[in-house]
Amino acid sequence: MEMSDVLWIKIIGTIPAMLWVAFAVTVFFTLRGTLVQQMVPRLTAVRALGVEIELAAELLDRAQDESRATVTATARRTALGRLEHAADVLRGGKMLWVDDRPEGNAPLVELFRAVGMHVDVALSTEEATPLFRRRPYDVIISDLDRDGDRQAGIKMLRVLDQYGIDVPVVIYTGRFDPERGVDRRIFAATTAPVELVHYVIDLMERARLGPP
Template sequence: MSDAMWIKIIGTIPAVLWVAFAATVYFTLRGTIIQRLVPRLTALRALGVEVELAGELLDRAQDESRPGVTATARRMALGRLEHAAEVLQGGKVLWVDDHPEGNAALLELFRAAGMHIDIALSTEEATPCFRRTPYDMIISDLDREGDPQAGITMLRVLERYRIDVPVLIYAGRFDPERGVDRRIFAATTAPVELVHYVIDLMERSRLGSL
């Protein structure tokens, strides 16, 4: 074999070694790559994301709510929803409200994100639920069945049973100047803000910092 041929063969060795190295790395890390990517892609599909669908549901929820929302706030909420798809997947929420039909768009939005949401119409109905199921959070209104403090009363029931779960207050009217109970993580009247708070709590829950 001529010297020129040997030189040509030797010149191809680095390329062959790189291909072999890349193949080895791929097959070694293949399981980890799939394990990390598949849930993310599945979560994104679950959100429909169909960010368009999320946007429609958020707009519908906003139309049913009193406070307006800026285009920037809407865009930020949708951006967080898209990036938090994996975090929201499988989250467990108990939503206590005697008029759940008013939350229909948000319920559909969170369920589209892969969250499991149980609905209770009263504190009495909610009690066996949160005693039985370890929820990531409870979303509650304040005024139920003519009692303007029903949501606060539920907090005392949680304390009685020593159930430590964060509570979000989502109500048509909320006056923070009247004071905020220490058991309340946050309170809002705006759908966009509720989306942010739900994501905040799910991120903390996933990190185990609650």
């Protein structure tokens, strides 16, 4: 067999492989636009989710530093996990936070705003009253002591009753003693940021589901 015949046999033998390569290249360039369109939003969402969770963790840690409560690593992870999975529930929620020292709550206010909630801040019952009278809130967070009045938070509950405003109230304060009892109007009371996160998610889930 001559050299030219051997060469042609080798060339013919490589044609199927070349056809497969050409076919694969054609399919890749044909579907590339579709693949990119499908993958980029997912990658972007994952990246954004990572940033949100990272930010939430940082803000929760800052809030913990501001509070007097202790928290375990497990409780921290659980709260962050609920925040991640409750993103759709929290987004668009409306919160009113009443406290005469808002600087201590700044990390948590920022956290709830970061997950898409609208948060109004008032320094007193007098400031809060026109807000909750004209805007429907999903949850009100309040302290107890304001300007030397240890019953300021409780008195605000009576104002809510006076105007027939049925919004759940969570007491968040560094000096709450659960053994003294909880007013019937209070949904929950806590000194711990991670517990507050759970209560807000619970209330937003209830608000989204509506009355039974």
